[in-house]
Amino acid sequence: MVFYFKALPTLGDYTIFMGLDKHENEDLIKYGFPEDIWFHVDKMSSAHVYLRLHKCQTIDDISEGLLDDCAQLVKANSIQGNKVNNIDVVYTPWFNLKKTTSMDVGQVGFHNSKMVRTVRVVKRLNDTVNRLNKTKVERKPDLKAEREAVNAAEKAERKLQLRDKKRREEMGRLEKERQLEMRSYKGLMVSEKMTSNKQIASSAKSLEELEEDFM
Template structure:
């Protein structure tokens, strides 16, 4: 079972989600996508909370209200963290999560510690937690199928972009050929068809010749 939440609507349409237990967390780790950001209470047990960012967005331009929503949800779903103030919540891109066979179920590490960010949560804010819980929806998704569908859509988009690029390149090639033909035609007109004043002079009869013809 996966729980889905909606971030504060003032900042746009963002989905936040988390697994029901550590076994579900394993599936979320396996089938995340590059737009997912993982949140967890630092050094304490807590739920694994994910934020699905928008395309092109990075971990460093997530708005503060969205970060607060994710951090509060993580704190509220930590047995220890929910009882104390001034805790740290760490977050990092899903792609930075490292999982090895020697790790326990639900346990993760990081490929690059420099991509891990920290947000300090002074206390639980019930207003935020209650608002998020009102948007809560429980679903049992086929995470593998969802991941494959997203990958297929991305591949189709890349192919479409490739076709569009080739189409533009072909149009540019044809336009260059057309312009070259126009320049060639203009050059032909000047070189072969146009008559210069010199040509006219050389081809005209002199006054004496005209007089001789007349006589």
């Protein structure tokens, strides 16, 4: 089971989601999207909360309001973190999550600690948490199938881009050959290298002169 929430509409059309338990968290870790940003209460147990950014967006594109929504949701879903003030929430891109066979279910590390950011949550904001909970939807998605569908679409897009690149390169090559051919043809048509019909006529012997030469 995965729970889906909608951020404040004025912040944009963004989906925030989290797994029911550590087993769903494993699948979310395994089948995440490059646009996903992972959130967790620092040094405490909590839900693994994800924000799905739009295509081509990065962690730097997260607005302050959107960051607050994610941080409040992850705090509210931490048994210990929800009881105390002034907690830190860490967040990082999904692709920075590191999972090894020695780790417990739901446990993660980071490939690059420098890509991990921290936001301080002073206290729980009930208005924010209640608003998010009103948008809550429960689903049982096939995360593997969703990820495979995205992979297939991205592969098809790359093939299309490669085909278009090759077509542009071929058109450029043909145009270059045409330009070279045109320059070569123009070189043959230079006036100094040409003889007009008038010049031929003036320099040619007349019929009478040819007869005299023959005689």
